[in-house]
Amino acid sequence: MKNPNRSTFNLPRLLIVGCGDVGKRLLPLLRGHYRVFATTSSPERCAELRALGAVPMVADLDQPASLRRLAGLASTIVHLAPPQGEGPLDRRTRNLTAILPEHARLVYVSTTGVYGDCGGALFDETRPVAPRNPRATRRVDAEGVLRRWAVRSDSTLSILRVPGIYGAERLPRKRLEQGTPALIAEHDVYTNHIHADDLAAIIVGALRHGKPNRLYHAVDDSNMKMADYFDAVADALGLARPPRLPRAQLQQVVTPALLSFMSESRRLANGRVKQELGVRLRHATVASLLATL
Template sequence: MRLMIFGAGFSGRTIGKHIQGNFQFIGGTTRQDKNFSQLRDDGISPFQFTGEAFSDVLSQELKDVTHIIQSISPDKGGDPLLPLISHKLLTLMPNLKWIGYLSTVGVYGNHDGEWVNEETVCKPVSKRSIARLDAENAWTSLCNANDLPLAILRLSGIYGPGRNTFVNFEKGKARRLVKEGQVFNRIFVDDIARAAKLLMTQNISGIFNITDDEPAPPQDVVAYAAELLGVGPPPEIDFQTADLTPMARSFYGENKRVSNQKIKDLGFEFLQPNYRSALAYLHGRYHT
């Protein structure tokens, strides 16, 4: 089996590291060649892809890939990969057996704190989530037309080594924003990789929420991190009066609890089922 990860960033690189030994070849694209050394360190063969065209060397490699992960966010023109492959998918990748698309739980929109699952009607609010749902639908149509299994992984807020609340404390940017009733789901990056590994190695199709067990108020996460660090938590800040960028404020316009039961029904077990176990793990590994 041979895998190409389009958009080998934080999640894509972690997927590549977790499937070492399961694939004969793992490639990953990046916009800038300065990222090549990092990809090689993670066991991923690097290819430059800016979203405009495939290089000759990338096109040659795609002829042999059996699996792809699409992790590149939509831009103003939509999904950058689809226009290049939509009318010639199996000509470009004749050995393709499975496609995975990394999406977001943002496609569900706001549900006023109620539980949602993969059967819930999507009503995205933000432009970025609308674009994600459009991309999901386009990938679904493409895979149906080519009789290929497609797994859509809807991810909640991603964190892990180098991207977590402890980093915010180190940078002096930790804040406890409080909006009554607001909760978020989160997902540890290694669990994204493990879920992707399960789905791709078994060529499983469908939509799956890849998210933790416990949607929680964001201020509780910051307070727990402070407790682990042995410092006082930052003061609470009222969301309504907080100085936030429009994008940061828009995240708080969506309030829901996301179920992960469907991926568990496949036998999947989360390494970090909630923010407490994940932060304790990160603290023990990187802060002791």
């Protein structure tokens, strides 16, 4: 029987670390260009990844011994795995860099949360980081670990700072159905977005055109406050718009984790993604997707 993967054997190898939803959207864009290996910590996902065209690798970033099989496997890496859920340091990224090769190309998907609250300011990638919660602090740590690895190993690193990822199946339906309140306009914050398919395209752009040790804002052209986003999604899904409360009242009824997302306001410029990576956004604004619903 002819092996359907035989034609990929001579292609350059690419490793996806943490192949979740975005990784699965990325796989079709890599077909024919790379032989793709994809990690998962769940053995039951191997059949799914294989069906999507990847070679599954069972590995757990919390278990360094499980990463030994990845050492030297590929010189092109897409790092999609988030840090662990506690502590100031990203131990997972530290474990990963211990097995990465020299002279590699790596794209890391970070978060716009590293900037903290910016008072609604519009800015580019030259703004210093100022994380305000442990989740963002771990991301800053991961970026630093990877920068040092890139210099030490003479590798090319692209860091994509990513906001809220959305898609037709990644909308806040449950929140709207539960009637979770939003902020009144004068207390509301600016929020940033990227469609999951566009993020996959930006990753490909970074693999092809990313400059060494360069930051990129992987955001779309939306210019929305958070409650306006919820209103737009509610209208598209035929759901009730959320009630709006002043911040003092809101913090009494939402979780601290949710409140932290509603306490940081920023607008990120995306010129580098368009000009340096040559990406044309399929969904330039949230409204583009919502109109199809």
